[in-house]
Amino acid sequence: MAAVTRVNGPLVEVDGLGEAAMFEVVDISGIPGEIVSLSGGHATVQAYEYTGGIVPGANVTALGEPLSARLGPHLLGGIFDGLLRPLDGAGMWLDPVAGRTRDDRTWHFRPLLDAGSPIAAGTPIGTVDGSGAVAYLVLAPGGTVTTIRPEGDYPADTPVATVGDRDVTMVWHWPVRRALPYRERLDDKVPLITGQRVIDLLLPLRRGGTVAVPGGFGTGKTVLLQQIAKWCDADVVVYIGCGERGNEMADVVAELAELTDPRTGGRLLERTVVIANTSNMPMMAREASVYTGVTVAEHFRDMGYDTVVIADSTSRWAEARREFASRSGALPAEEGYPADLASAIAAFYERAGLVTTLGGGTGSVTIIGAVSPPGGDLTEPVTTHTQRFVRALWSLDRELAYARHYPAVSWTGSFSRDGDALAAWHTRNGRRDWAPLRARVAGLLAEADRLSALAELVGTATFPAHERVVLLADRLLREGLLQQSALSAVDAYCAPERTAALAGLILDTVDDCLQLTEQGLPAAEIETRDFSHILRAKETP
Ligand SMILES: Nc1ncnc2c1ncn2[C@@H]1O[C@H](COP(=O)(O)OP(=O)(O)OP(=O)(O)O)[C@@H](O)[C@H]1O
Numbered sequence: 001m002a003a004v005t006r007v008n009g010p011l012v013e014v015d016g017l018g019e020a021a022m023f024e025v026v027d028i029s030g031i032p033g034e035i036v037s038l039s040g041g042h043a044t045v046q047a048y049e050y051t052g053g054i055v056p057g058a059n060v061t062a063l064g065e066p067l068s069a070r071l072g073p074h075l076l077g078g079i080f081d082g083l084l085r086p087l088d089g090a091g092m093w094l095d096p097v098a099g100r101t102r103d104d105r106t107w108h109f110r111p112l113l114d115a116g117s118p119i120a121a122g123t124p125i126g127t128v129d130g131s132g133a134v135a136y137l138v139l140a141p142g143g144t145v146t147t148i149r150p151e152g153d154y155p156a157d158t159p160v161a162t163v164g165d166r167d168v169t170m171v172w173h174w175p176v177r178r179a180l181p182y183r184e185r186l187d188d189k190v191p192l193i194t195g196q197r198v199i200d201l202l203l204p205l206r207r208g209g210t211v212a213v214p215g216g217f218g219t220g221k222t223v224l225l226q227q228i229a230k231w232c233d234a235d236v237v238v239y240i241g242c243g244e245r246g247n248e249m250a251d252v253v254a255e256l257a258e259l260t261d262p263r264t265g266g267r268l269l270e271r272t273v274v275i276a277n278t279s280n281m282p283m284m285a286r287e288a289s290v291y292t293g294v295t296v297a298e299h300f301r302d303m304g305y306d307t308v309v310i311a312d313s314t315s316r317w318a319e320a321r322r323e324f325a326s327r328s329g330a331l332p333a334e335e336g337y338p339a340d341l342a343s344a345i346a347a348f349y350e351r352a353g354l355v356t357t358l359g360g361g362t363g364s365v366t367i368i369g370a371v372s373p374p375g376g377d378l379t380e381p382v383t384t385h386t387q388r389f390v391r392a393l394w395s396l397d398r399e400l401a402y403a404r405h406y407p408a409v410s411w412t413g414s415f416s417r418d419g420d421a422l423a424a425w426h427t428r429n430g431r432r433d434w435a436p437l438r439a440r441v442a443g444l445l446a447e448a449d450r451l452s453a454l455a456e457l458v459g460t461a462t463f464p465a466h467e468r469v470v471l472l473a474d475r476l477l478r479e480g481l482l483q484q485s486a487l488s489a490v491d492a493y494c495a496p497e498r499t500a501a502l503a504g505l506i507l508d509t510v511d512d513c514l515q516l517t518e519q520g521l522p523a524a525e526i527e528t529r530d531f532s533h534i535l536r537a538k539e540t541p
């Protein structure tokens with residue numbers, strides 16, 4: 001009989017687990033935990049709930065499987081904890097392994113093919129209607145469909161088909177620390193439209209891409225991520241609140257429940273899976289939550305959907321790992337983080353991608369992770385490692401945030417490795433002016449950036465008129481294009497057409513000003529003209 005020998009916060013030492021395997025889930029007198037180190041029959045266990053009340057000698061049972069997510073039609077529109085246990089109807093989910101839980105709801109199943117059909121692994125054999133904004137597809141292993149149930153209502157765990165001699169239900173179980181398999185990774189560069197102008201135009205994100213959002217305290221990480229959760233054009237959004245404030249999670253859920261999805265007419269919450277492990281919840285479940293979140297996204301990817309994982313904040317996840325490592329006496333590396341910090345961050349972002357699924361469809365997982373460096377110090381380990389592994393970085397600038405320039409995404413301190421390729425995509429797909437607009441806006445901002453350093457030293461009075469117009473253009477671009485209030489009913493979301501129109505309007509105005517300087521009009525006179533039409537345009541649908 002295995003029993004607890006020592007308890008140190010979430011770290012529980014157990015003797016007598018001779019038969020157990022690494023990463024197996026154990027039940028510590030009612031609390032779920034995961035074996036993270038084993039030697040002989042002695043195991044170190046990471047406990048996922050508060051361990052108060054657990055005493056040496058308490059019974060421990062190995063459950064025979066790794067930490068798994070229960071993937072099924074109940075996910076969309078739901079709110080879960082870090083182990084993917086529903087936070088609403090907790091009563092029936094008390095079993096610590098998500099994979100063995102049961103729910104007695106029935107779901108409306110509709111078969112997509114007949115008995116006798118040969119299928120490849122990962123082929124959808126049926127759909128579940130009414131389970132969210134997108135159809136939930138029941139995926140099957142490869143073989144010949146031997147039996148398949150007629151359309152009707154069934155509990156999720158009841159077999160709806162047999163393929164070969166294997167039963168297929170509406171539910172999949174998958175160990176969260178392993179990526180779900182796919183056929184091949186695709187290199188196509190297609191933008192994920194976020195509805196935020198500074199991002200879509202200057203620092204775009206591709207479907208299947210990765211981006212980190214570092215920013216000091218209060219610079220607008222959560223607001224930006226929530227804006228993207230609301231407006232991005234993904235089919236499914238997995239929002240992981242990881243160690244952040246609970247009331248913010250409640251707010252985002254309430255808003256998503258009210259807002260209408262412009263594409264489906266349903267509620268935005270119905271395309272969203274919320275995983276909440278806020279600062280008031282047990283710390284180690286944060287560690288698991290990023291993996292459960294990505295696993296959920298991969299599952300919908302395998303149905304052929306474009307999914308987005310939003311994690312706020314990956315720093316809190318890293319801190320949970322650090323906390324545990326320090327209790328286990330592991331030799332700390334940089335700033336107390338365990339030595340595997342870099343590889344753990346890399347492995348997390350590595351699960352993003354645009355792929356051909358096993359069933360032959362196309363789907364993607366895009367990962368957006370907030371990083372909250374303590375004291376805004378961008379040289380700390382989580383930030384520096386993360387920057388190496390992402391395709392894009394939206395760095396939030398404290399100066400911009402203080403000046404209430406929101407979103408405070410710095411256009412000098414950020415990057416998107418796919419910027420040119422994605423601009424070319426827009427240009428190929430009906431927005432012919434996109435790439436030139438982007439180039440001109442970026443060029444003016446960069447030129448103004450160089451000039452303003454000089455202007456701070458010597459003032460602008462001695463500048464040639466042309467350069468003063470560049471500084472004017474900078475102001476108009478900031479106010480009329482890059483600033484975008486999350487609170488504006490009209491402007492919180494901006495479609496690419498409107499982004500292009502606003503950029504075009506400002507650039508036309510700048511061209512008019514440049515022409516006036518050529519005609520000899522003094523710069524001072526141009527600068528004091530009325531440019532309010534630009535700000536008005538932003539608030540006009
Ligand atoms: N896009 C925006 N539009 C309007 N206001 C914004 C925007 N972004 C941020 N703000 C303002 O800044 C405040 C702080 O933003 P937020 O909570 O997102 O910061 P944070 O970086 O997540 O902070 P923390 O480090 O505490 O998690 C918001 O409450 C809001 O007033």
Ligand SMILES: [Mg+2]
Nearest residue numbers: 221222223244
């Ligand atoms: Mg925040």
